[in-house]
Amino acid sequence: MLSERRLEVLRAIVQDYVGTEEPVGSKALTERHNLGVSPATVRNDMAALEDEGFIAQPHTSAGRIPTDKGYRLFVDKLAGVKPMTAPERRAIQNFLEGAVDLDDVVARTVRLLAQLTRQVAVVQYPSLTRSTVRHVELLALAPARLMLVLITDTGRVEQRMVDCPAPFGEASLADLRARLNSRVAGRRFTDVPALVEELPEAFEAEDRGTVSTVLSTLLETLVEENEERLMIGGTANLTRFGHDFPLVIRPVLEALEEQVVLLKLLGEAKDPGVTVRIGHENAHEGLNSTSVVSVGYGSGGEAVAKLGVVGPTRMDYPGTMGAVRAVARYVGQILAES
Amino acid sequence: MLSERRLEVLRAIVQDYVGTEEPVGSKALTERHNLGVSPATVRNDMAALEDEGFIAQPHTSAGRIPTDKGYRLFVDKLAGVKPMTAPERRAIQNFLEGAVDLDDVVARTVRLLAQLTRQVAVVQYPSLTRSTVRHVELLALAPARLMLVLITDTGRVEQRMVDCPAPFGEASLADLRARLNSRVAGRRFTDVPALVEELPEAFEAEDRGTVSTVLSTLLETLVEENEERLMIGGTANLTRFGHDFPLVIRPVLEALEEQVVLLKLLGEAKDPGVTVRIGHENAHEGLNSTSVVSVGYGSGGEAVAKLGVVGPTRMDYPGTMGAVRAVARYVGQILAES
DNA sequence: TCTGGCACTCGCACACCATGAGTGCCAGGA
DNA sequence: TCCTGGCACTCATGGTGTGCGAGTGCCAGA
Numbered sequence: 043m044l045s046e047r048r049l050e051v052l053r054a055i056v057q058d059y060v061g062t063e064e065p066v067g068s069k070a071l072t073e074r075h076n077l078g079v080s081p082a083t084v085r086n087d088m089a090a091l092e093d094e095g096f097i098a099q100p101h102t103s104a105g106r107i108p109t110d111k112g113y114r115l116f117v118d119k120l121a122g123v124k125p126m127t128a129p130e131r132r133a134i135q136n137f138l139e140g141a142v143d144l145d146d147v148v149a150r151t152v153r154l155l156a157q158l159t160r161q162v163a164v165v166q167y168p169s170l171t172r173s174t175v176r177h178v179e180l181l182a183l184a185p186a187r188l189m190l191v192l193i194t195d196t197g198r199v200e201q202r203m204v205d206c207p208a209p210f211g212e213a214s215l216a217d218l219r220a221r222l223n224s225r226v227a228g229r230r231f232t233d234v235p236a237l238v239e240e241l242p243e244a245f246e247a248e249d250r251g252t253v254s255t256v257l258s259t260l261l262e263t264l265v266e267e268n269e270e271r272l273m274i275g276g277t278a279n280l281t282r283f284g285h286d287f288p289l290v291i292r293p294v295l296e297a298l299e300e301q302v303v304l305l306k307l308l309g310e311a312k313d314p315g316v317t318v319r320i321g322h323e324n325a326h327e328g329l330n331s332t333s334v335v336s337v338g339y340g341s342g343g344e345a346v347a348k349l350g351v352v353g354p355t356r357m358d359y360p361g362t363m364g365a366v367r368a369v370a371r372y373v374g375q376i377l378a379e380s
Numbered sequence: 381m382l383s384e385r386r387l388e389v390l391r392a393i394v395q396d397y398v399g400t401e402e403p404v405g406s407k408a409l410t411e412r413h414n415l416g417v418s419p420a421t422v423r424n425d426m427a428a429l430e431d432e433g434f435i436a437q438p439h440t441s442a443g444r445i446p447t448d449k450g451y452r453l454f455v456d457k458l459a460g461v462k463p464m465t466a467p468e469r470r471a472i473q474n475f476l477e478g479a480v481d482l483d484d485v486v487a488r489t490v491r492l493l494a495q496l497t498r499q500v501a502v503v504q505y506p507s508l509t510r511s512t513v514r515h516v517e518l519l520a521l522a523p524a525r526l527m528l529v530l531i532t533d534t535g536r537v538e539q540r541m542v543d544c545p546a547p548f549g550e551a552s553l554a555d556l557r558a559r560l561n562s563r564v565a566g567r568r569f570t571d572v573p574a575l576v577e578e579l580p581e582a583f584e585a586e587d588r589g590t591v592s593t594v595l596s597t598l599l600e601t602l603v604e605e606n607e608e609r610l611m612i613g614g615t616a617n618l619t620r621f622g623h624d625f626p627l628v629i630r631p632v633l634e635a636l637e638e639q640v641v642l643l644k645l646l647g648e649a650k651d652p653g654v655t656v657r658i659g660h661e662n663a664h665e666g667l668n669s670t671s672v673v674s675v676g677y678g679s680g681g682e683a684v685a686k687l688g689v690v691g692p693t694r695m696d697y698p699g700t701m702g703a704v705r706a707v708a709r710y711v712g713q714i715l716a717e718s
Numbered sequence: 719t720c721t722g723g724c725a726c727t728c729g730c731a732c733a734c735c736a737t738g739a740g741t742g743c744c745a746g747g748a
Numbered sequence: 749t750c751c752t753g754g755c756a757c758t759c760a761t762g763g764t765g766t767g768c769g770a771g772t773g774c775c776a777g778a
Contacts, residue, residue, distance in 0.1 A: 295616035
């Protein structure tokens with residue numbers, strides 16, 4: 043097992059490397075942190091840490107840098123989450139409170155996260171499946187053409203065109219609208235299918251086809267989790283990646299363009315708290331030299347979506363985790379209020 | 381004035397440089413294009429072209445590369461727009477036709493443009509101001525809280541919360557909804573203010589406050605051109621910029637994050653046809669080493685928004701212009717159909 | 719006005735070398 | 749058993765020097 047001091051050495055290496063972006067040697071370590079031992083001792087510790095796979099040296103005559111495994115140990119055991127200061131928290135709140143609608147909330151959150159962490163920010167729109175229905179609206183655009191508008195408690199609006207098999211009267215439309223809303227308003231999306239099952243039976247035979255069509259469109263909309271949108275920002279921060287960035291940046295940019303990849307990335311985080319995935323822990327190959335810090339957020343007690351940042355494995359984990367956590371908390375508040 | 385042959389030399393230089401990404405010398409030129417003259421003659425022509433500022437040499441003993449002014453001449457006088465081939469056109473159409481809603485149309489357009497041109501694609505959402513109203517919907521979320529939903533002929537949906545000064549009855553709501561739609565449905569946004577001006581007078585005194593509030597929210601929504609959204613994609617193509625890309629990519633990424641900058645960029649294009657802005661012709665400093673190819677598109681005969689691509693000044697102008705034009709045309713068709 | 723020839727320039731690639739940070743290992747001491 | 753100082757070794761880095769060759773400008777002749 044690793045002694046207390048060796049863990050301390052690892053912590054020092056991570057901190058120095060994150061700060062300087064250069065391999066750190068034994069002498070520099072003893073100078074910058076008062077470990078109470080000589081460089082030679084540190085060298086022995088370093089050799090042990092290297093044997094265990096926590097650090098590595100890029101070249102024989104260079105200092106050490108942490109491996110993914112080293113960062114993992116650092117995050118799990120050696121570092122806490124650095125809380126935001128009071129002024130920072132106030133700034134976050136002020137910035138988010140100016141938002142006028144859901145799009146704006148998400149856009150502001152992305153900007154904020156990118157600025158706070160100086161990394162690439164990813165924010166998922168509140169997902170439909172865990173939300174509740176606020177209102178369903180039906181509009182007749184033409185005799186046999188309806189528009190279905192679904193409004194969620196998070197302020198999200200989805201619309202779909204519905205081509206009816208037969209013309210649909212204004213009275214029937216009002217009837218359907220009223221019945222639909224009385225059944226599903228305020229209910230969770232997952233409950234909706236059961237609630238509307240028998241609805242067509244309440245209508246005249248000639249209207250049943252249309253009612254069924256409307257309902258199936260509604261259910262489709264609910265199920266379509268593909269439609270989970272997200273917004274990213276702060277890609278300019280990718281240039282902060284380091285000297286080797288021209289090689290690394292390409293696959294990262296490509297990965298960021300794939301919504302599917304990003305959604306999976308955020309989706310994998312299962313913990314209630316902040317999740318950190320380091321380097322090769324990320325399934326996607328292009329992101330093997332990045333770390334992802336993510337967390338769920340929600341309007342109530344429950345998470346309805348995720349947000350996070352993508353940055354180099356060499357990042358300030360405590361600070362980033364603190365920023366991500368704080369932003370998630372305040373976005374949740376804002377959503378609950380609106 | 382420049383002789384015919386010198387223009388031919390310039391064209392050859394641009395074509396070779398775009399292809400090879402390396403300064404092109406007199407000998408290589410005569411070998412790859414049969415100009416019918418010797419390298420020495422070409423050298424004289426090059427010296428003349430350099431005097432006029434159309435080309436430059438990065439180092440004394442290197443070949444020539446086109447300047448912004450050179451590209452400008454090339455685009456204006458020497459190159460046409462390369463039309464898409466029939467299979468390409470079919471592919472574009474197929475790809476766009478699968479779209480289910482406006483967001484999807486825009487998202488697909490971005491992907492398509494980025495893939496076709498291998499550059500960064502920017503697509504503006506159809507702007508509200510030039511569109512017409514398809515429908516206005518009012519929903520009571522609470523006795524004194526309404527949601528205003530505006531649906532445009534391009535399929536765009538905008539929603540706003542309205543806090544009423546006084547409770548608003550269901551009957552009044554239906555009345556307002558009906559009057560509002562009978563006046564503005566099918567009308568252009570710019571005409572709406574005049575059309576609803578006297579509307580509050582038709583209501584009881586107690587409801588007038590609410591009606592006015594609703595109307596002013598509606599007008600705000602119409603005017604709010606800040607809300608012009610856009611979508612970008614293909615940023616991974618920035619890595620294709622060339623050897624000096626680490627220096628150039630940063631400001632470009634930063635510029636791309638500024639919606640305002642991008643909107644201005646697209647907005648500046650006034651021509652009915654494809655507009656090309658080369659290097660320093662772009663007002664924004666970060667984009668001084670890029671060219672922007674943009675064009676308007678619309679559902680009817682009239683342009684309601686712009687789209688375009690951002691790439692290195694060293695780009696295949698004829699091909700890019702052809703792709704941009706073709707995509708704009710088909711997006712217009714899709715919007716008109718839906 | 720075009721062409722071939724010629725001298726000149728200068729960036730680039732490669733080799734060479736000195737420097738120094740950093741390491742591993744070992745023997746002696748607490 | 750663990751820590752320490754010393755020592756030889758490794759090797760990336762940066763600076764200098766050199767030969768090569770692509771490319772140029774200019775000039776005299778057709």
